[in-house]
Amino acid sequence: MTTEIIQEIKKPKIAIVSLTSCEGCQFALLDLGEKFLEAMSLVEMVDFRLLEDEEDAGESIDIGFVEGNPMTAANKKTLLELRKRSKLLVVIGNCAAMGGIPEIRNYHEGKQTVKHVYKYIQGIETEEVQEVDNFVKVDFTFPGCPITGEEFLKYFPILLANVKGGGKLPTILDSPVCTECRAKGNRCLLLDKKPCFGPMILGGCDAVCPTARMGCQGCRGLRPTGNVKAMKMALKQMMTDEEFENTTEIYGLKDDIEDWEKNNNK
Amino acid sequence: MILKIGKKIITNKDMQIKINHIAKIEGHTGFMASVIKGDVKSAKFEVQEGIRLIEGILIGRHYKDMPVIAQRICGICPVVHNLTSIKAIENAMKIEVTSETEKLRAVMEHAQFIHSHALHLFFLSLADFLDIENDLQLVKEYPEETKKAVKIREYGMELIKVIGGRVVHPLTNEVGGFKKVPTLEELKQLILKGEETLPIALELAAFFQTIKTPNFSRPTEYVCLKTKGEYAIYDGDVTSNKGLFVDVQHFEDNFHEFQRPKEIIKRVKRDGKTSYMVGAIARVNNNHEKLSSAAQKYLKSLNFNLPDYNPFHNVLYQMVEVVHCVEDSVKLLKELTHMDLANAITKDYVVRQGSAAAAVEAPRGTLYYWVDIDPKGYIKNVNIITPTAQFLTHLEDDIAAFIPGIIEKDEKAMERKMRAFIRAYDPCISCAVH
Numbered sequence: 001m002t003t004e005i006i007q008e009i010k011k012p013k014i015a016i017v018s019l020t021s022c023e024g025c026q027f028a029l030l031d032l033g034e035k036f037l038e039a040m041s042l043v044e045m046v047d048f049r050l051l052e053d054e055e056d057a058g059e060s061i062d063i064g065f066v067e068g069n070p071m072t073a074a075n076k077k078t079l080l081e082l083r084k085r086s087k088l089l090v091v092i093g094n095c096a097a098m099g100g101i102p103e104i105r106n107y108h109e110g111k112q113t114v115k116h117v118y119k120y121i122q123g124i125e126t127e128e129v130q131e132v133d134n135f136v137k138v139d140f141t142f143p144g145c146p147i148t149g150e151e152f153l154k155y156f157p158i159l160l161a162n163v164k165g166g167g168k169l170p171t172i173l174d175s176p177v178c179t180e181c182r183a184k185g186n187r188c189l190l191l192d193k194k195p196c197f198g199p200m201i202l203g204g205c206d207a208v209c210p211t212a213r214m215g216c217q218g219c220r221g222l223r224p225t226g227n228v229k230a231m232k233m234a235l236k237q238m239m240t241d242e243e244f245e246n247t248t249e250i251y252g253l254k255d256d257i258e259d260w261e262k263n264n265n266k
Numbered sequence: 267m268i269l270k271i272g273k274k275i276i277t278n279k280d281m282q283i284k285i286n287h288i289a290k291i292e293g294h295t296g297f298m299a300s301v302i303k304g305d306v307k308s309a310k311f312e313v314q315e316g317i318r319l320i321e322g323i324l325i326g327r328h329y330k331d332m333p334v335i336a337q338r339i340c341g342i343c344p345v346v347h348n349l350t351s352i353k354a355i356e357n358a359m360k361i362e363v364t365s366e367t368e369k370l371r372a373v374m375e376h377a378q379f380i381h382s383h384a385l386h387l388f389f390l391s392l393a394d395f396l397d398i399e400n401d402l403q404l405v406k407e408y409p410e411e412t413k414k415a416v417k418i419r420e421y422g423m424e425l426i427k428v429i430g431g432r433v434v435h436p437l438t439n440e441v442g443g444f445k446k447v448p449t450l451e452e453l454k455q456l457i458l459k460g461e462e463t464l465p466i467a468l469e470l471a472a473f474f475q476t477i478k479t480p481n482f483s484r485p486t487e488y489v490c491l492k493t494k495g496e497y498a499i500y501d502g503d504v505t506s507n508k509g510l511f512v513d514v515q516h517f518e519d520n521f522h523e524f525q526r527p528k529e530i531i532k533r534v535k536r537d538g539k540t541s542y543m544v545g546a547i548a549r550v551n552n553n554h555e556k557l558s559s560a561a562q563k564y565l566k567s568l569n570f571n572l573p574d575y576n577p578f579h580n581v582l583y584q585m586v587e588v589v590h591c592v593e594d595s596v597k598l599l600k601e602l603t604h605m606d607l608a609n610a611i612t613k614d615y616v617v618r619q620g621s622a623a624a625a626v627e628a629p630r631g632t633l634y635y636w637v638d639i640d641p642k643g644y645i646k647n648v649n650i651i652t653p654t655a656q657f658l659t660h661l662e663d664d665i666a667a668f669i670p671g672i673i674e675k676d677e678k679a680m681e682r683k684m685r686a687f688i689r690a691y692d693p694c695i696s697c698a699v700h
Contacts, residue, residue, distance in 0.1 A: 018294075019316070020315060020316030020317075020318065021341075021696070022338050022339060022340050022341040022344070022696050023292060023293070023340075023341040023342070023696055024338070024340075024341025024344065024434040024435060025341070025434075026341065027341045027342060027433075027434050028341075028433075028434050030385075031419075031423055031433055031434065033416050033419070033420060034416070037405070045402070049287070049289045049290070050289075050290065051290065051389065051400070051401040051402070052289060052290070052399070052400045052401060052402070069316065071316030071317070071318075072314075072315075072316045074314055075316055100338075101318065101320070101323070101335050101338050102316070102318040102319070102323075104323040104327075104335075105319055105322065105323050108323070108326065109322070113319045113322035113323060114317070114319060114322065115322075116319070116321060116322040116325055116647075117317075117319050117321050117322045118525055118530075119524075119525050120525055120526075120527040120528065122527065122528065123527075123528040124317065124528070124530060125316070125317070126317060126319070145338070145435065146341065146434045146435060208431065208432050208437065209431075209437055211431065212430075212431030212432070212436075212437035212438045212445060212446055213438070213445035213446045214431070214437040214438070214445055217334075243328075246327065246328065246331070247331075250331060250334065250335065
């Protein structure tokens with residue numbers, strides 16, 4: 001009994017918090033089933049609204065996981081509080097990391113977008129959509145829309161080791177989506193003149209899209225040595241510049257590409 | 267707050283009921299009600315969700331982006347958002363798809379019901395009927411039942427993974443058909459898994475038969491799709507137990523979507539007047555004679571008198587639908603093994619202008635899309651009406667009727683009962699505020 005209690009005390013505390021999103025990343029975790037429950041047996045879950053009714057007391061925690069976009073004032077408050085009480089703040093998914101599909105509005109009509117949807121717009125919050133790292137320091141990011149469950153299981157123990165004994169934070173290997181795609185024996189979509197961003201995008205997703213014959217649209221973001229210029233050249237025969245730009249808007253990749261082009265003089 | 271004198275209850279003050287955050291539902295919302303001298307004066311949800319403006323961001327985009335973006339409205343039920351947008355675009359551009367494509371899509375729909383319902387009825391709702399606050403405790407106390415619920419979910423997820431390429435935000439579906447189809451061997455594996463799952467579903471169903479649901483009843487209008495010869499899930503016309511029967515293209519003539527100032531969830535009323543109910547309880551009430559044989563047998567064993575107006579029973583009707591969808595998906599898969607799946611691969615089609623509606627049954631009720639496309643394939647306008655937006659007013663009306671019956675309990679117990687009531691509806695706030 002006593003040892004059990006001691007073990008319980010020693011367990012790192014974590015919270016999984018959701019801001020504005022589809023909550024699909026939480027489901028990507030939950031859908032791991034037994035494997036997720038096993039991973040969670042190593043920690044004390046302080047807050048996970050999808051599974052528990054108990055009020056979260058706001059205590060200090062070791063790792064705060066955050067999904068979704070800090071779009072409303074309440075979202076921002078939740079995020080700042082989470083940062084304050086967490087040793088590590090870990091971002092899960094494209095909405096938190098890159099803005100996600102809601103960011104599309106930044107690229108177009110911005111605040112005007114709301115007029116297509118609502119008759120009464122007074123009192124409705126429609127600020128510019130900004131990624132989590134605009135508000136707080138982020139220690140690690142699980143990219144993707146949604147995140148890859150297996151990748152979570154791979155890095156979760158490393159994150160736990162970090163908060164327990166100060167081990168290094170994980171880094172995702174700078175390797176394109178193509179590496180896993182080839183390993184699966186897929187025929188390259190680009191060879192069939194089907195647009196695919198695989199070469200410039202950070203792998204680790206098991207190339208799930210190209211395996212389903214869906215071109216990569218970049219939800220995991222540019223990889224550190226990804227070459228946008230070369231990618232655009234390769235895609236020229238299969239899509240117009242406008243189509244390229246439109247596609248980069250879906251997962252908030254567009255601003256990252258603009259930054260890359262600024263830094264690399266186009 | 268409440269004075270009890272003998273059996274007579276006198277409330278000496280106005281009562282404000284406030285639940286800050288309802289956990290274990292999809293999305294974020296609170297709830298407020300005010301009771302004055304025992305009468306419920308208002309019962310209202312306070313949605314705490316940011317607005318993603320999905321319809322707004324779709325305007326001006328190419329139609330091919332729509333199923334990809336729209337499915338991201340919801341992480342539990344992406345399949346139905348994906349398929350309904352695809353169907354609406356196909357209707358608008360007059361694209362016909364093969365029976366192979368339709369059947370594969372129907373299997374995905376069944377799979378969506380199985381894993382969404384299994385999640386809700388077991389992991390989100392069940393604890394309420396057993397007076398447990400935390401699912402980790404539920405899992406500890408009911409390990410066998412948990413395993414069964416997980417197994418049932420896994421079958422649903424496996425179907426979507428194999429046919430759609432991924433569970434959360436599937437990949438293979440597109441306008442005109444599929445980018446990739448499963449192999450015969452994969453179909454056979456799924457059939458085996460489905461056959462293994464049916465007895466497990468029946469065992470879990472038997473367990474659910476033993477849970478006690480509170481008494482409450484308020485006659486209402488049940489709305490869902492209906493189609494000849496089968497339990498309508500993937501397609502059908504709009505029907506209700508009050509004699510409505512219209513083509514989906516006339517949905518908005520009968521159901522009016524509107525926004526109240528300062529509210530971010532739009533509401534829908536029948537002919538602009540009354541609230542109505544959608545979802546498992548509506549479908550089983552309206553279409554029960556078309557359920558699969560095992561599902562009909564289970565429904566009979568529940569001894570409910572149809573029409574049944576107790577919203578707590580929604581959870582049990584979801585269980586009925588899980589049994590139906592497991593049994594029926596195996597039937598559909600078997601039919602698919604005798605068909606040429608290459609016919610489900612997308613063929614060339616003509617992009618043209620047009621506008622049209624489409625609907626499917628989502629786990630939580632009828633999901634409606636309308637889209638208007640220009641000659642080059644860019645979206646001019648779009649409207650999405652989700653099940654939760656449709657039943658939200660109904661849920662508030664129901665709770666207003668439910669509160670007087672529980673007002674004598676202590677405050678905590680009362681709040682618990684209300685949360686249980688709300689969760690039985692299985693609201694999806696992310697869907698409602700899209």
